[in-house]
Amino acid sequence: MQKSFKLLRITISLIIVFGFVGGVVGFVRAEKLTLEECIALAKKGNLELRSAYNSYRSSKENVWQSYSGILPRIDSWISGSRTVIGPTGYLRWDQNTSRFVNASTGISVSKSYSAGISLSETIFNGGANIYNIYSAKADKESKRYQYIKTEKDIIYSVKEKYYNLLKAKMMVDVRKDGVKRGEEQLKYAQSRYELGAASISDVLKAKVQYGQDKLDLVDAKNTYNLAKADLNNILNRPIDSDIEPVDEFTTPKVNYDYESAYKAALERQPILLQASQDLKTAKYRKLSARGGWLPSLSVRGSYAWNDESLHLGKIFDENYQWNITGTLNFNIFEGFQTKAQYNSSKIAYKMAEDNFHSVRNAVALEVMQAYLGIQKSRENMKLTEESRKSAEEDYNIVKEKYTLGAATILDLIDAEVSYKQAEANHIQALYDYNLAVSQLEKAIGL
Numbered sequence: 001m002q003k004s005f006k007l008l009r010i011t012i013s014l015i016i017v018f019g020f021v022g023g024v025v026g027f028v029r030a031e032k033l034t035l036e037e038c039i040a041l042a043k044k045g046n047l048e049l050r051s052a053y054n055s056y057r058s059s060k061e062n063v064w065q066s067y068s069g070i071l072p073r074i075d076s077w078i079s080g081s082r083t084v085i086g087p088t089g090y091l092r093w094d095q096n097t098s099r100f101v102n103a104s105t106g107i108s109v110s111k112s113y114s115a116g117i118s119l120s121e122t123i124f125n126g127g128a129n130i131y132n133i134y135s136a137k138a139d140k141e142s143k144r145y146q147y148i149k150t151e152k153d154i155i156y157s158v159k160e161k162y163y164n165l166l167k168a169k170m171m172v173d174v175r176k177d178g179v180k181r182g183e184e185q186l187k188y189a190q191s192r193y194e195l196g197a198a199s200i201s202d203v204l205k206a207k208v209q210y211g212q213d214k215l216d217l218v219d220a221k222n223t224y225n226l227a228k229a230d231l232n233n234i235l236n237r238p239i240d241s242d243i244e245p246v247d248e249f250t251t252p253k254v255n256y257d258y259e260s261a262y263k264a265a266l267e268r269q270p271i272l273l274q275a276s277q278d279l280k281t282a283k284y285r286k287l288s289a290r291g292g293w294l295p296s297l298s299v300r301g302s303y304a305w306n307d308e309s310l311h312l313g314k315i316f317d318e319n320y321q322w323n324i325t326g327t328l329n330f331n332i333f334e335g336f337q338t339k340a341q342y343n344s345s346k347i348a349y350k351m352a353e354d355n356f357h358s359v360r361n362a363v364a365l366e367v368m369q370a371y372l373g374i375q376k377s378r379e380n381m382k383l384t385e386e387s388r389k390s391a392e393e394d395y396n397i398v399k400e401k402y403t404l405g406a407a408t409i410l411d412l413i414d415a416e417v418s419y420k421q422a423e424a425n426h427i428q429a430l431y432d433y434n435l436a437v438s439q440l441e442k443a444i445g446l
Contacts, residue, residue: 030242030243030244031241031242031243031244032243032244032245032246033243033244033245033246034246034247035158035159035162035245035247038158038162038231038235039154039155039158039159041235041236041237042154042155042157042158042234042235042236043151043154043155044236045235045236046154046236048150048154049147049150049151049154052143052146052147052150052151053147055143055146055147056140056143056144056146056147058143059136059139059140059142059143059144060140062136062139062140063133063136063137063140065136066129066132066133066135066136066137067133069122069125069128069129069130069132069133070122070129070130070133072119072120072121073119073120073121074117074118074119075117075118075119076115076116076117076118077114077115077116077117078113078114078115078116079113079114079115080111080112080113080114081111081112081113082109082110082111083109083110083111083112084107084108084109085107085108085109085110086107087107110308111308111309112306112307112308113306113307113308113309114304114305114306114307115304115305116302116303116304116305117302117303118300118301118302118303119300119301119302120298120299120300120301121298121299121300122296122297122298123297123298123299124294124295124296124297125291125294125296125297125298126290126291126292126293126294126295126296127287127288127291127294128288128289128291128292131284131285131287131288131291132284132288134280134284135280135281135284135285135288138277138278138280138281138284139277139281141273141277142274142277142278142281145270145271145273145274145277146270146274148270148445149270149271149274152270152442152445153442154234155442156438156439156441156442157234158231158234158235159434159435159438160435160438161227161230161231161234162231162245162247163249163431163434163435163438164227164230164231164431165224165227165228165230165231165243165245166245166247166248166249166431167227167427167428167430167431168220168223168224168226168227169224169244169245170249170427171220171223171224171424171427172217172220172221172224174220174420174423174424174427175213175216175217175219175220175221175420176217178213178216178217178416178420179210179213179214179216179217181213181416182206182209182210182212182213182214182416183210185206185209185210185409185412185413185416186203186206186207186209186210188206188402188403189202189203189205189206189409190203190206197405198409201409202408202409205409205410205413206409206413209413209416209417216420228241228242228243231243249430249431249433249434250434251381251430251433252434252437254374254437254440256371256440256444257371258367258368258371261367261370261371261440261443261444262363262364262367262368264444264445264446265363265364265366265367265443265444265445266360266363268444268445268446269363269443269444269445270445271359271363272356272359272360272363275352275355275356275359275360276356278352278355278356279349279352279353279355279356281352282345282348282349282351282352282353283349283352285345285348285349286342286345286346286348286349288345289338289341289342289344289345290342290345292331292337292338292341292342293331293338293342294331295328295329295330295331296328296329296331297326297327297328297329298326298327298329299324299325299326299327300323300324300325300326300327301322301323301324301325302322302323303320303321303322303323304320304321304322305319305320305321306319306320307319363443366439366442366443367440367443367444369439369443370436370439370440370442370443371440373432373436373439373440374433374436374437374440376436377429377432377433377436378433380429380432380433381426381429381430381432381433383429384422384425384426384428384429385426385429387422387425387426388419388422388423388425388426390422391415391418391419391421391422391423392419392422394415394418394419395415395416395418395419397415398411398412398414398415399412399415
């Protein structure tokens, strides 16, 4: 009976221990994330993107403010006052006594009430108010494209780092396979040496290669950990967070030639559209500054009422006055202020024009580089796949020959190294192709 209880306690303890270990393993398990999930995380907490969005929101408010130049200003007022004047002493001639005597006035109280409304409007000021509205709208669009550009840049950066992590993960698998092959080669070389079919030199060479394989695996793991830290950094996560990529490298088809890609970039590339809106902003500001030399016409109308008693029912019947005033103003001289503002706006327009052409050329170059990069990486991807298959076949043949004594350990090591390099080259080609596609998408503005 005691043995049964003891066995039961041991069983329960084992269950608790294994349950705890399983819980810990589950707790530290790497978080698996897709590329789209990483992009969403990066956009959610990126401060640069948040700043660009707030700048866009502010520019929208500036558009509303610009309409104040063409809308009338309406003011109204109502006031009331009560004035009390105390007794005032003075000398008065008294006829009865035929001399001056002291006298004083009584307390006087007066009340006054007034109300009114006024409306003022600038009819014309050289077109400055209209151009200010156009300028504010163009600036708002510029800020919107700046926000879109920032978002596209973040997406590209996440893709680059995600692909780099995926490449590093695949390289770890390649190096693990290399370690397994190296271990098998060492064991086989030792077995042949013990049987007298190989020299101690074969064993030593196999040991050196096995050690190199393990060192390559360490380097691959370090690269993988650094790639995780780099991706975590842009996702605004602790850099030591464990993360594992879910997506695999694909070979998406690109339906663009250079001409169609460049045409699409002219229509969609946010940095080019932003430069275009900046050029419009500078143009309208120049026209607005030019309006300072033209006459301005403004109109003001007012209606006011004043009475000693507060009878609002009589506000339009008596004790009122209304007035309409039109003013035509000519700018004769104001210390060269208008001239300086106009010349500055002309310079700003020229700079915006130069920037637009510069950005347009830069976009054309970026599209061409990305397009040519896709062509090269596509061919390289095919070549490295064929090389990988060929290297694998060569390795298997040399391995069989070594087993039969028809090849040396150096032949086997060379074949194994060539196979590993071919695998690494193919992974790099997959990475280059996927990144080149992302670069073209970024250049077009997709």
